[in-house]
Amino acid sequence: MPEAGLIKTILAKEAPTYGAGLSEGDAFERFTAKTILKRFGLNFDQIEDGIVDGQDDGGIDSVYLFVNRALIATDTDMGLFKEPVVIDLYVIQSKLEPGFKEAAMTKLATALPSLMTLKAKPLDLAKVYNDKVCEKFETYRKAVEDLAGEFPKINVHVIYVTLAKHGNDKVTALRPTLEATVAKVHPNLECKVELWDAARLYAEARKQSRNIKQLRFEKTAVSHGKGYVFLAKIKDYYDFISDEGEIIDTFFEFNVRDYNKTASVNKEIGKTLATEGDPADFWWLNNGVTMLAEDANAQDNVMTIRNPLIVNGLQTSHEVFNFFSKGGKDDNRAVLVRVLQLEDTELRDRVIKATNSQTAIKAASLHATEPFQRKIEDFLEQLNIFYDRRRDYWRNKGRAADRIIGLERLAQSVAAILLERPHDARGRPTTILRVEQTYDEMFSSDTDLNIYKVCAELYFRVDGYFRSERKAISTIHRNNLRYHLMMSLAWRLNGSRPIHAAALAKLKVGTLTDANMKEELAHLIKLFDQAGASDKTAKDAAFTATLIKKAKVKTSILGKEPAKAKT
Structure with a gap:
């Protein structure tokens, strides 16, 4: 199986982008985290900040905390998040080794409960784990405490990655025990342990880039200058903004943290979508979405878009996603879409700022x-x-x-x-x-x-x-x-x-x-x-x-x- 060799070839090519002075193992940690967290669209600094590998790391190489898909920093204002709240904690162990080891799972089974329990004493943890590990889990514990009143659902994703050609039955047998051990730490917590071998890692890394996406439109697209205006079926739009059942957060880089399901505007959009047989089409009652693109081309009722960036229509997009991801069915109603091809950086920035002027976005x-x-x-x-x-x-x-x-x-x-x-x-x-x-x-x-x-x-x-x-x-x-x-x-x-x-x-x-x-x-x-x-x-x-x-x-x-x- 050639996947391990292919991954090493990719690492050799990408290593310079991770910074000077890194070993092959260091580069592998960053490559692994980037691949696992691809859907969150983290930038390089955010990936780097999650690396905790080193002496006294408890068998943990990187840690990333998300609330409602937003990456959490030490000073994130938790008051921004209202029920329903979902906390996702990613704990990654990535080793440039040819197989899985039982000792790695044992280390995690020891470290995670002590680091995650809300009764943890920082001074005691500091005697056992390094500073970055302690800080990341302190941020996690604080988030759980601050959001307690929102009754969050907590998902813990433990992912162990190596260049193994195949699994290890003894390590696989330890998965249920580790999942059960972590799940006991807090009510309403679910833990999933995954073992990624070379084939799984390579398959995830080679998936088609999201830089180019296609969106089917109805009848004709009106073109004027560098822009298009058209109607797309809301199901086709759902397919455009999602991948394997997950919304593509990178499309909403400029306002992804601001979606709030409890906001009145979102309740109205959701109510409209849920109304079956409504004589008013969806686009009659909704302002639609605006996206920027480096390039866009319409042919045979398909709009091919390079590097789409949705700068207006965040609430609409998330409600459409929620509607279909929960089993909604609708083949007839449409959403209004504007696509602007803007190569000029200053003009792009003007559109981004103007279309976001009515909502609070990331500073x-x-x-x-x-x-x-x-x-x-x-x-x-x-x-x-x-x-x-x-x-x-x-x-x-x-x-x-x-x-x-x-x-x-x-x-x-x-x-x-x-x-x-x-x-x-x-x-x-x-x-x-x-x-x-x-x-x-x-x-x-x-x-x-x-x-x-x-x-x-x-x-x-x-x-x-x-x-x-x-x-x-x-x-x-x-x-x-x-x-x-x-x-x-x-x-x-x-x-x-x-x-x-x-x-x-x-x-x-x-x-x-x-x-x-x-x-x-x-x-x-x-x-x-x-x-x-x-x-x-x-x-x-x-x-x-x-x-x-x-x-x-x-x-x-x-x-x-x-x-x-x-x-």
Whole structure:
């Protein structure tokens, strides 16, 4: 069976996109997670953030938590989710080995109940498991507690992947026991354990790309300029937005988190769909959907669409999906569809923002459409820095992973360096984009663009150093001190703190040596360990205040306030 060899060939090709300094096994972990979670449309940074592999990982290589299909960060506002709520926890063990091992299942059977129980004591867990494992499961436990009033359904997906040619009967026999053990942790919890061999992994990886989809339409499509308007049967539209019984979340990149079944508009759409024999067609009572496409072509009553992005009609789409996924039948009613072929980036951004102006959408997605964000992208591209303000745009174009930085990562870097708030960069990665005042401080339209260059370069430098010294730097320090180190290195380059914007824009990151990195990190680790050496410490403004007080550079006579965004 050649699948194992084919997977290794794919890994050799894709490994550079995962970042420099990774082993073949590291690349396999990322490839596996990407393949398993394909339907969620995670970007590279989100995949990377879920990797927990390392010493004391409890046999777990990666962990991902979703609520109503939305990926959950440490600072996600759980108040956004209302009944019905579904929690999905993915626990992945991926080994570049030729077979399954009983020991792997035994480790999981020991680790998962202790990590998932709501009675778990973080300090006790920290003695057994590494920092990233503890943090991921603390986020899970907090989500379960915060959503208790919504009576969530909890699905735990344990997936063990190897390059085995066939199964292992002894390992397979352990599956029911592991499922039952995990299911006892919490009421209304179901656990499913899957064993993926090389054939299963390859089959999932090679499935037809969703970049090109076809949608059948009725009678004719009206074409004007770069757009089409047509009617599609709602069953055909359901087939278009779903795959193997799951909605394709990547089509709704700009507003996937905002679907709320209990909202009045969705109840009305659902009621309309459920009304049999209604003399009014569905499209008479519904505004329809709007999607952007890199290319669209109509032939023989079929619209072929490349890279569809549904920017308006989220509620309609989800209600249509729910209707048919629950057994609804309707071959006659239609939905109104607009498809716009827009190659111009600025025009695409205008349409995205305009069509989403009436609903709250993900902060990062909406900000990505702003003219100043495009300006940053254009400026950085000239410097061989690729700003992924749109999900994996540059990564999909084959740019080197160690020269790509996403919008959220850049925002975290700016918050840490320019605003001297590494605790917020560490503990509130999504909040800093949602809070208008903070966002304006980071991305004022008259900010010197060189500031973003310096912040991106410091991110690359620290990330590269952590990768190269992975074995020498403990997980708890790599996980918690990234942004604090960036701030400290900026002070070092400047010779004093705070760094005012004009000075920050001129810093020469290329002059930093590994000896500089080692010295600054050792200073931070000493203070971090003295302060308690925990996630809570890194996320606390008090720790940043300690770093400021004990900075290894002089404090500027201009004052102790952090640099302002405007120059």
